[in-house]
Structure formats: C-alpha cells, structure tokens
Amino acid sequence: MDNIISKIINKALDGNLLERAEIIALLSVENLSGESFAIQQAGRAFTSQLCNGEAEIHAHIGLDAGACPSDCKFCSFAASNRIFKGHQEHPVEKIVQEALDLEAAGANALYLVTTTRYDKEKFLEVAKQVIASLRSDVPLVANIPDFDEDYAKELARIGIKGCYHVVRLGEGVYTRCNVEDRLRTMRAAKDAGLVLGNCIDPIGPEHSPEELADLILMAREFEVGFSGAMRRNTVAGTAFEKYGNIPYGRLATYAGACALATGPGIKGNCTHEPNTLCAQAGANVMWASRGTDPRDTNMDTARGLSVDQVREMYFDTSWKVHKGPSIFY
Secondary structure: OOHHHHHHHHHHHOOOOOOHHHHHHHHOOOOOOHHHHHHHHHHHHHHHHHOOOEEEEEEEEEOEEEOEOOOOOOOOOEHHHOOOOOEEEOOHHHHHHHHHHHHHHOOOEEEEEOOOOOOHHHHHHHHHHHHHHOOOOOOEEEEOOOOOHHHHHHHHHHOOOEEEOOOOOOOOOOOOOOHHHHHHHHHHHHHOOOEEEOOEEEEOOOOOHHHHHHHHHHHHHHOOOEEEEEEOOOOOOOOOOOOOOOOHHHHHHHHHHHHHHHOOOOOEEEEEOOOHHHHHOOOOEEEEEEEOOOOOOOOOOOOOOOHHHHHHHHHHOOOEEOOOOOOOO
16 A cells, blocks of 8 residues: 555545645546546545445436537536437426425435526426425426526526536537636535535546546535546547546546545545445435437436436445435535
8 A cells, every 4th residue: 555645545534625736646547547446445434434434316307309509518418419409498387296296206316407508497497396396305406507696596586496507528529618607606605605516527547646636626626515426428429439438437536535625625426327336435416417408419317327326326335325316405
C-alpha cells in the first residue's frame, strides 16, 4: 500500500478537506491496484457513516426527445448526432402516471428531465400537475436547461425542491452550452432555495484526473446536496465512439475518491447508470429511469432500471434503502 495514498485516505476519513493535488493522487491510482480497492473501501465507509448506512433510489422521468440545439456530442438528443428527428413529447397524463408509479414503488425523489426544446412555461404547468397528483412528500427535482433568477424563484414557488445542474466535462467544447451560463444557473438555483444536485459527468477514458478534480472542487464550492461519479455511456455513431466507456471497476474507484474528496459537508454520493461496483464503493444515490433518456435511442428507455431493480443492487451490496422523502432535498 502506497504510504502517500494511505495518508490521504486517512486525512479524508478524519473529516479533513483534501487539497487538489491529493484528490488528483486518489484519481490517478492504477486500476485494480491495492490502492484502488482501499479508496473504494474508504469511500464506502465514509458515505455509510455520513448517511447512517442508508442509500436512496431517485427516479428519472424523461419528458421529451428530439434534435436538441444544445448539441452535447455525448447525448443521443444532440442535433448533430441525427438520432432523433423533429421533437416528440410524452403527454402529461403519461408523465403523471410515471410519477405515481415511481412514488408507489418507493422512489425517494422524482426528477423531471427535458431537452432545450421543451417549453419552459409548459414545464411549470406539467410540474404543478405532477406535484398535485403525488400522495406523499417525495420531492420533485428539475433537470432542465439553463434558466435565470426569476425562473429559479418560480420553480421554488410551485413546489420544486431541487435542481440537478452541472458543468459537464468538455462543456463549451463538445456542447453548445456556455460554462458561465451553467454556473449562473447553479447560483440562481441556490439563491432561490433549491437544493443543487451534482455529479462529475460524463466520464470517459480520455478524461484526466485533473479535469475530474476540478469539477469535484466545484461541487464542494457550491455545497451541493450530493455529488459523485457518472460514466459516459457512449452512444454508437457519436464523436465519442472511438473512446468507448470506462469500466465500472474504474468508475468505482472514482466514486470512492469523490466521496472522500467532497468531504463531510456533502453526504450523498451518486453514480449512474446503477451498478453494484460503485454501490460497494460508496455510491448511495442511484436512479431508476422512465421515459426518454440521453443514453438511449427510444422514447421509452430500454436501458432504465426499475425501482425494485435498483433496490436489489443495494441489497446485494448491503445498503439499507431509506424509506420516505430524500434526505438530500
């Protein structure tokens, strides 16, 4: 066991915030090494302590699909990828029913997810209908394109509890989204009282430890409700096909490192797509999925897992699933 890595792990476990160089060191260890497994084990212990051994199942509901002008090259909706033609939306009745089904299945939080082409006023109306239909206090979270301060306040006013929003890897280079606009949206959400959900994504084999470390530090600066490590699921025919995916074993080390690096102020540690290796390494927020999905080429995702399937993954990795509304929102 490398003595430097051991000292960094122990520093984090003692509740101290890591420096950038220390985070980079954790993210740089050799895959399948003793150090990588030590990071995974420490990440699990750290997150378990922060959350009393409980994990959560959050649920993604994709509302629309189409040739999105944000043109994120890793996304199946990107206009330049030519996978989806035109613009299609799920009817509000279907969205409400998906929310009710996921709530009944025990999801701890529900996310409404849209492309840039989804009308912002329509989103508010749909969200209000979903909130009115829910039978519990399960929080509703917006995963939508950039917005301003007034819209953030309106999201909070109608009862939305949180916003999932991040600066993605390659933002402004492989997307048409402006980094400052993303940051402005994140600040607006926080100022409006929305809890900010976050993840380091979408990670591919070409991304450096330095890039990942900078986004981890950004998550820490924003005092997000949760962060974590999400791999890119490379869509065939896109610009990233030549790189492929990172293995979940490598992502598990990143998940453990994220838990340690975000520190005791950020309890939640997420990953996507759901997998047992990352759960074993400390990821305690994973998603069930319905509707459209930027990793899929169908209007109703063929990739998405059910709440029960995610619960089974937690059982297999000895997590206790939290019952009731998410503690992160």
